[in-house]
Amino acid sequence: MSPRLLALGDGALTLEFGDRIDPALNAQVIAARDALAALQLEGISDVVPAWRSLTVHFDPLRLDRELLSRHLLECAQAKAQELALAGPRSGIPGRQGPTRWRIPVVFGDEFGPDLAAVAQATGRSEAQIIEALCATDLRVFLIGFLPGFPYLGELPDWLRLPRLATPRAAVPANSLAIAGAQAAIYPWQSPGGWHLLGRTPVRLFDVDNVGRPALLAPGDSVRFTPIARAEFERLAAAVAAREIEPAAWQAQ
Amino acid sequence: MIEILDAPLPASFQDGGRPGYRHLGVPLSGALDAGWLAIANALAGNPPATVALEIRLRGPRLRATQPVTLALAGEFSARIEDVAGQSRAAGNWRSLALAENEILDCGFLKSGIGYLAVRGGFDLPAVLGSRSTYARAGFGGIEGRAIKAGDSLKVGAGAPPMLLRLPQAPRVADGPLRVIAGPQRDYFSDAAWATFLDAEFRVSREADRMGLRLDGPRLTHTRSSDIISDAVTPGAIQVPGDGRPIVLLADCQTVGGYPKIATVIAADLPRLGHALPGQTLRFVEVGLAQALAARREAAAILAECIASMVPERAGFDLDALYAANLIDGVIDAQH
Numbered sequence: 001m002s003p004r005l006l007a008l009g010d011g012a013l014t015l016e017f018g019d020r021i022d023p024a025l026n027a028q029v030i031a032a033r034d035a036l037a038a039l040q041l042e043g044i045s046d047v048v049p050a051w052r053s054l055t056v057h058f059d060p061l062r063l064d065r066e067l068l069s070r071h072l073l074e075c076a077q078a079k080a081q082e083l084a085l086a087g088p089r090s091g092i093p094g095r096q097g098p099t100r101w102r103i104p105v106v107f108g109d110e111f112g113p114d115l116a117a118v119a120q121a122t123g124r125s126e127a128q129i130i131e132a133l134c135a136t137d138l139r140v141f142l143i144g145f146l147p148g149f150p151y152l153g154e155l156p157d158w159l160r161l162p163r164l165a166t167p168r169a170a171v172p173a174n175s176l177a178i179a180g181a182q183a184a185i186y187p188w189q190s191p192g193g194w195h196l197l198g199r200t201p202v203r204l205f206d207v208d209n210v211g212r213p214a215l216l217a218p219g220d221s222v223r224f225t226p227i228a229r230a231e232f233e234r235l236a237a238a239v240a241a242r243e244i245e246p247a248a249w250q251a252q
Numbered sequence: 253m254i255e256i257l258d259a260p261l262p263a264s265f266q267d268g269g270r271p272g273y274r275h276l277g278v279p280l281s282g283a284l285d286a287g288w289l290a291i292a293n294a295l296a297g298n299p300p301a302t303v304a305l306e307i308r309l310r311g312p313r314l315r316a317t318q319p320v321t322l323a324l325a326g327e328f329s330a331r332i333e334d335v336a337g338q339s340r341a342a343g344n345w346r347s348l349a350l351a352e353n354e355i356l357d358c359g360f361l362k363s364g365i366g367y368l369a370v371r372g373g374f375d376l377p378a379v380l381g382s383r384s385t386y387a388r389a390g391f392g393g394i395e396g397r398a399i400k401a402g403d404s405l406k407v408g409a410g411a412p413p414m415l416l417r418l419p420q421a422p423r424v425a426d427g428p429l430r431v432i433a434g435p436q437r438d439y440f441s442d443a444a445w446a447t448f449l450d451a452e453f454r455v456s457r458e459a460d461r462m463g464l465r466l467d468g469p470r471l472t473h474t475r476s477s478d479i480i481s482d483a484v485t486p487g488a489i490q491v492p493g494d495g496r497p498i499v500l501l502a503d504c505q506t507v508g509g510y511p512k513i514a515t516v517i518a519a520d521l522p523r524l525g526h527a528l529p530g531q532t533l534r535f536v537e538v539g540l541a542q543a544l545a546a547r548r549e550a551a552a553i554l555a556e557c558i559a560s561m562v563p564e565r566a567g568f569d570l571d572a573l574y575a576a577n578l579i580d581g582v583i584d585a586q587h
Contacts, residue, residue: 006435009515010543013487014435021480046274048483050507055483061551084336119519144481144507147389151481176300188389205276207379207391214276 003028003076005069010060015072021153021181025052026141027080030098031220035078039071049218050142051151060221081217092105100251103185103200105134105176106232112176114164118195122158130226133197134158136225138183140220148187148205148214152222155181167193174199176224198224201235202249215246223251254320254405257355258313262398263297264385264461265376266367266502268301270392272422273380274506275525280486281384283394284365284461284525287554288317291422292369295323295347303376303383303488304369305399309528311368312399316350321412323347324367326423329359346417347564361422362525372408386503410432415564423559429520434489435482436511436563441474448513448533453497457529461503464527470495473511478572484508487516489522489535499524519546 006014015032017025036047036056043063048055058068076175107130108115137150145151155178163179168191171177175186177194186192187204199215203236204215227235238244266289269282283289290300305312311328323346330342333355342348342356344366350356358368376393385393390549391473394403437445456544477493483506484490490498490510499516500508501524507537516524517538527533538546 007432007515007540008435008483008485008512009432009487010540010547012483014482016435016482019480021328045271046276046280048506050482051480054484055485057271057483057485060540061547065540065544084387142481143275143277144506145277145505147273149277190388210380213273213278213380218275242266 003073005072008055009060012055012057013065013068013072014053014055015076017076018052021051021141023139023141023154026139027219028076028078029054030081031078032072032075033218035075036071039075041068041071044068050144098217098221100221100223101216102223102225102251103202103249104227104231104235105198105200106227106229108231109199111229111232112197114195115197118161118178118197120161121161124158129159129197132159133178133183134224134226138222138224140216140218140222142218143214143216146186146188147192147207148216150184150204150216150222152183153181155164155183163193164181164195167191168196171196172199173203173234174201176200198226199232200224201232201239203246204237206246209246212246215249253317253425254374254407255315255317256312256399256403256405257315257399258401259399259403259409260312261308261310262296263305263307263312263368264387265303265307265374265393266384267303267382269502270380270382270386271386273519274483277506277508278380278389279386279424279503281382281386281461283367283384285367285522287557288365288422289367289369290554291345291418291557292323292325292367293347294561295325295416295418296321296369296371297347297414298369298371298373301367301416302373302519304367304374307358307361307366307368308364310360311366313355313357315353315355315369317352319352319411320350320407321347321371321415322350322356324358325367325369327362328366329362331357333357345421347412347415349411349415364528370407371412372410375406375408388503397410416496416561417564418557418561420560422553424523424526425520428534429523430517430538430546431447431489431514431535433537434512434514436479437513439473439475439477439479439511440491440513442472444471444474445513446577447471448497452532452534455527455529455531455533456496459527459529461497461501463500463504466497466499466533469499471497471513477511477513478509479511481507481509484512484517487518487521488512489514489516501525517543517546519543519550 043059044058171192173189176198179194266283332342333339379391390396453466456464456465492510513579
């Protein structure tokens with residue numbers, strides 16, 4: 001399927017690359033976003049990458065729709081960028097290369113109340129679940145649902161479970177959760193129907209960091225590292241006291 | 253300061269919203285009717301997108317601990333109580349000067365929403381460039397929550413250049429809401445599309461700043477009722493598996509997983525903000541050129557409305573109005 005443009009009302013255009021969840025399509029989305037950012041067009045308010053599409057929110061009184069359409073179809077041809085190990089990040093779309101992250105997680109117990117049930121449903125041990133999850137390079141496909149909420153993928157086939165039949169009214173902030181082929185971390189307490197496996201001390205969204213409020217960006221890569229309860233508590237206290245820079249979570 | 257004495261129903265702070273952060277999952281937010289926000293602010297002597305209280309159905313009762321100038325945009329039944337306990341009608345669509353310790357009771361609201369602006373704006377911290385309340389993540393406004401009795405709000409200082417009134421109240425347009433066929437129009441049969449355009453829908457009780465769920469004929473999908481999530485926007489009409497459409501509003505999420513049959517054009521979005529449960533809605537399809545013309549027309553109507561404001565006592569003083577930069581500012585706000 002070749003890229004196509006869809007009208008999302010009179011103030012937004014969606015550039016769609018395909019109809020499946022595929023890291024290659026998502027990489028094209030990010031590449032198109034970067035190419036568009038380089039054009040520095042006036043009249044664009046938001047550029048939103050999703051799984052397999054890029055949406056541009058714009059003011060049609062300031063930016064001609066036909067002109068934007070032509071630019072977007074050209075940007076659709078941009079080559080996907082290599083994953084960089086680290087690099088300066090401004091938080092502004094298109095300004096930096098993708099980054100690798102290592103996110104510490106304490107698994108099980110009150111932090112991951114569904115770990116035992118997930119082990120049972122998949123016929124593995126809790127240790128095997130943790131090991132498999134922490135051995136998987138997860139791609140940040142998009143940020144959505146809540147500020148800073150990353151949709152990560154993809155999980156090994158055997159770890160893909162349907163959502164909970166009854167969603168929880170309140171998932172604690174910083175919970176690591178899985179559903180289907182996806183993993184995520186809830187940056188805020190929120191209702192949620194995913195399986196809770198653990199919790200991270202890492203702050204995923206910081207409203208005081210105006211230039212870069214969300215830690216993760218689409219196109220980034222995430223690996224989880226298991227930590228013990230004492231280490232979680234030490235790191236959580238340090239994060240709360242702002243003694244740890246966000247860059248500390250980048251993979252070395 | 254303004255002290256909230258009583259807030260029977262939730263009211264939130266809203267300004268021009270939080271554009272530029274939707275790629276991080278942060279909703280746009282902002283006033284459901286940016287035009288009425290601009291009118292309230294013009295009457296209070298403020299730039300058009302200054303933060304104001306957005307009120308539904310019933311407004312708060314508040315006391316001014318210092319002389320303040322306010323304005324109400326909307327069909328309120330507001331009254332002012334002076335220190336002697338005498339009450340007088342406050343009036344809408346005009347600058348209201350409250351003396352120290354006078355009490356304003358906004359009363360009930362006949363229009364769906366209304367705005368209370370105060371000269372100098374409410375002194376609230378900007379979060380990601382906006383003071384708009386965003387409840388789900390608990391930021392903006394007062395820690396992301398609705399106002400409540402006991403809140404004490406610092407306001408900007410000084411009197412406006414002049415007290416103004418709007419000779420003719422603006423009207424919320426009726427007639428069908430204009431839509432553009434949605435990105436997933438092809439998830440619906442031609443029959444479902446015809447139903448969508450022919451039928452009357454009723455706003456259900458599930459109505460808030462995130463969206464309005466509509467009752468009416470079910471819109472059936474020809475394909476799946478799930479899509480791989482993509483971006484949504486205020487005005488987008490999602491149809492989940494149960495076939496009951498949801499019109500998204502300012503606080504909607506940034507992405508969604510339901511097919512979008514259509515999108516209400518920007519010029520008609522404020523009308524959705526005013527819609528109340530029980531109200532009926534109809535939709536009519538338009539093209540992009542018509543949507544663009546409607547945007548221009550809406551901006552022109554708002555600019556005319558603000559230009560039509562006259563001083564409360566003296567004659568019409570257009571120069572002073574220009575000097576206060578109200579007219580130019582409002583046109584910019586539409587961009």
